[in-house]
Amino acid sequence: MLEIxxxxxxxxxxxKRILNGLDLTIHNGEVAAIMGPNxxxxxxxxxxxxxxxxxEILDGEILLDGENLLDMEPDARAAAGVxxxxxxxxxxxxxxxxxxxxxxxxxxxxxxxxxxxKTPDFMRRVKIGAEKLGIPQEMLRRGLNVGFSGGEKKRMxxxxxxxxxxxIGILDETDSGLDIDALKIVSEGVNALRSADRSFLVITHYQxxxxxxxxxxxxxxxxxxxxxxxxxxxxxxxxANGYADYVSDxxx
Amino acid sequence: MPIxxxxxxxxxxRMASITPLKTxxxxxxxxxxxxxxxxxxxxxxRFAASGLPHRRVEAYxxxxxxxxxxxxPPLAKAGGIAPSGFAFDGVDALCVSIIDGxxxxxxxxxxxxxxxxxxxxxxxxxxxxxxxxxxAGDPIVALNAAFVDQTLHIMVEAGxxxxxxxxxxxxxxxxxxxxxxxxxxxxxxAKLTLIETHEGVASALANSVVQVVIGDDAQFEHIRVNLADxxxxxxxxxxxxxxxxxxxxxxNFVTGGGLSRHQVFFRxxxxxxxxxxxxxxxxxxxxxxxxxxxxxxxVPECVSREHFxxxxxxxxxxxxxxxxxxxPHAQQTDGKMMSRAVLLxxxxxxxxxxxxxxxxxxxxxxxxxxxxxxxxxLLFYLxxxxxxxxxxxxxxxQAFVGEALEMIAHDGMRERLEALSEAWLKARS
Numbered sequence: 001m002l003e004i005x006x007x008x009x010x011x012x013x014x015x016k017r018i019l020n021g022l023d024l025t026i027h028n029g030e031v032a033a034i035m036g037p038n039x040x041x042x043x044x045x046x047x048x049x050x051x052x053x054x055x056e057i058l059d060g061e062i063l064l065d066g067e068n069l070l071d072m073e074p075d076a077r078a079a080a081g082v083x084x085x086x087x088x089x090x091x092x093x094x095x096x097x098x099x100x101x102x103x104x105x106x107x108x109x110x111x112x113x114x115x116x117x118k119t120p121d122f123m124r125r126v127k128i129g130a131e132k133l134g135i136p137q138e139m140l141r142r143g144l145n146v147g148f149s150g151g152e153k154k155r156m157x158x159x160x161x162x163x164x165x166x167x168i169g170i171l172d173e174t175d176s177g178l179d180i181d182a183l184k185i186v187s188e189g190v191n192a193l194r195s196a197d198r199s200f201l202v203i204t205h206y207q208x209x210x211x212x213x214x215x216x217x218x219x220x221x222x223x224x225x226x227x228x229x230x231x232x233x234x235x236x237x238x239x240a241n242g243y244a245d246y247v248s249d250x251x252x
Numbered sequence: 253m254p255i256x257x258x259x260x261x262x263x264x265x266r267m268a269s270i271t272p273l274k275t276x277x278x279x280x281x282x283x284x285x286x287x288x289x290x291x292x293x294x295x296x297x298r299f300a301a302s303g304l305p306h307r308r309v310e311a312y313x314x315x316x317x318x319x320x321x322x323x324x325p326p327l328a329k330a331g332g333i334a335p336s337g338f339a340f341d342g343v344d345a346l347c348v349s350i351i352d353g354x355x356x357x358x359x360x361x362x363x364x365x366x367x368x369x370x371x372x373x374x375x376x377x378x379x380x381x382x383x384x385x386x387x388a389g390d391p392i393v394a395l396n397a398a399f400v401d402q403t404l405h406i407m408v409e410a411g412x413x414x415x416x417x418x419x420x421x422x423x424x425x426x427x428x429x430x431x432x433x434x435x436x437x438x439x440x441x442a443k444l445t446l447i448e449t450h451e452g453v454a455s456a457l458a459n460s461v462v463q464v465v466i467g468d469d470a471q472f473e474h475i476r477v478n479l480a481d482x483x484x485x486x487x488x489x490x491x492x493x494x495x496x497x498x499x500x501x502x503x504n505f506v507t508g509g510g511l512s513r514h515q516v517f518f519r520x521x522x523x524x525x526x527x528x529x530x531x532x533x534x535x536x537x538x539x540x541x542x543x544x545x546x547x548x549x550x551v552p553e554c555v556s557r558e559h560f561x562x563x564x565x566x567x568x569x570x571x572x573x574x575x576x577x578x579x580p581h582a583q584q585t586d587g588k589m590m591s592r593a594v595l596l597x598x599x600x601x602x603x604x605x606x607x608x609x610x611x612x613x614x615x616x617x618x619x620x621x622x623x624x625x626x627x628x629x630l631l632f633y634l635x636x637x638x639x640x641x642x643x644x645x646x647x648x649x650q651a652f653v654g655e656a657l658e659m660i661a662h663d664g665m666r667e668r669l670e671a672l673s674e675a676w677l678k679a680r681s
Contacts, residue, residue, distance in 0.1 A: 050636045053628070078638035090633045094651025100637075103647060108638035143651075160637065 007060035020224035036221035050084040079111035081167030085157040151182030158189040175209040187212030207239035280324040295377040296398035328352035332425030345419035353430035355404040365412030386519035399431040410439035417445035424452035432460040440467035454483035464492035480508035496522030503660040504531035513542040520554040530659040535568035542571035561656040562593040564600035642681030
């Protein structure tokens with residue numbers, strides 16, 4: 001279970017507040033969607049959960065199964081079960097995708113006090129995962145994300161999530177830059193990972209993604225807070241009416 | 253293969269009038285030079301007139317030998333023994349040791365198509381009209397020509413492919429000055445891989461020159477590795493000229509030496525030739541490593557590629573000076589040069605000086621130089637996948653250095669150099 005309580009965050013020099021007392025609880029097995037206009041702080045929230053160092057935490061806590069993530073380094077958070085699928089996955093020339101995947105999986109196993117994966121087991125898991133997402137073997141030999149299209153990068157993020165088996169997967173605008181076919185493949189990849197002990201936080205601008213990854217709860221974010229919470233029908237309402245109602249609520 | 257192209261000269265470094273005081277290194281060198289034979293006095297005289305090059309000499313601006321060389325240790329004596337535990341023992345090669353400047357051919361097996369021999373003739377000092385060096389009057393080469401005792405000659409006959417690499421193991425076993433010279437001829441259509449490795453104890457000064465004439469349609473791969481003690485001085489020069497349709501690949505790997513300078517001087521003088529020059533330096537403490545490169549396109553339709561990577565920790569200093577010259581008739585030249593540096597600490601320094609001198613109007617030439625820290629966003633991406641910070645940094649640096657090492661064609665050497673770079677990174681974290 002992920003519990004965020006009264007989270008206040010500014011960018012590093014403290015000059016600009018981005019999150020203003022955000023509260024959010026996501027139960028095990030729950031898929032929560034966060035929607036909101038540009039600049040409402042959605043991506044910042046995802047980065048702060050994952051531990052990006054550019055932010056100053058002014059107040060609040062983020063608990064994953066009772067452990068405060070804010071006390072942990074980003075790699076320790078990953079080992080504890082946090083996975084952030086990046087909106088813009090980075091290219092790392094010279095690091096073969098397979099090398100990277102193995103390094104990440106082994107680092108997390110070590111951090112949890114488990115043994116390293118045997119190479120044949122690793123290869124088999126990658127092969128099965130890649131096939132499900134339509135990732136050709138040739139892509140796995142190339143430098144991580146180097147020369148990949150937007151859709152290929154997003155599929156690679158989902159493959160990483162499948163291999164790392166997090167307890168919470170955060171999808172930061174995973175639908176951006178995807179055509180409809182890629183959107184379906186990525187959504188199916190996410191749906192296949194849904195389980196009773198894994199939750200998701202799906203961040204998106206548009207309702208379209210939520211046709212494919214159907215959320216249990218929808219939260220509207222504005223000016224660094226959750227201003228409305230509802231079921232999946234709330235997404236449809238937003239699609240029809242826009243954010244104007246909720247944005248002005250906060251302003252008033 | 254006529255050598256007719258004009259000779260490019262370093263800026264004149266005879267500035268005796270403004271550096272009248274001799275340093276202790278210069279005084280030691282002058283005392284050592286007094287014992288030289290008459291035929292070596294020309295090369296020595298050239299050095300003695302100007303002294304050690306210093307920061308007002310453009311080519312030595314970032315590696316001021318006058319200030320950095322505290323002393324010139326005595327000339328090395330024969331009889332030294334190479335240490336055991338050579339990092340490249342497992343490489344299947346024809347190994348020749350050059351201990352304290354003395355090449356030793358005893359027990360070196362004959363290989364068909366190659367002849368190895370020694371001579372005591374005065375070496376090419378870079379000034380004679382038939383010099384293979386495209387850069388005239390370099391003081392490191394002049395000193396080498398003055399002090400070298402026996403020159404090792406390696407001659408590969410026309411059309412011969414030498415399957416095993418020749419590995420020259422240079423070792424300076426005591427705190428002395430060791431001068432070595434190797435003259436390589438790769439005749440028309442021949443193929444050779446030459447590896448030079450450098451080891452040296454603290455306070456040793458090694459000055460070695462490897463010069464090569466690459467014939468028409470010949471292929472030459474060259475790999476230089478500097479693993480000397482961090483208190484040693486290693487000055488090396490690799491130079492020569494290339495015939496038509498020939499290829500050269502030269503890779504350099506440096507983790508050793510307190511003060512080191514590797515000079516690569518090449519002239520492409522046969523049409524359709526290709527030169528690839530690469531290097532990776534991984535330095536820490538107060539090490540300084542300089543790579544100085546001059547690639548001279550003297551004829552049309554040649555290709556040159558240069559890629560250098562520098563990883564600088566602590567208070568280390570990297571220097572890259574790279575110059576591509578395109579002569580007036582060298583149309584259709586394709587030259588690209590890149591030097592990249594990562595600074596791991598605030599105290600580290602990189603001096604990049606890429607230069608293009610283009611006198612032809614139908615060419616494609618480019619150069620780039622970057623200096624920076626590791627990318628924070630990339631680092632976060634790797635850490636968000638569970639890699640602890642030192643491991644994430646090592647992975648990024650391995651990739652950064654790997655780009656340069658990738659250009660080394662010899663599989664066994666490339667793999668060993670990758671392992672050495674991994675070991676360097678592991679020692680750091």
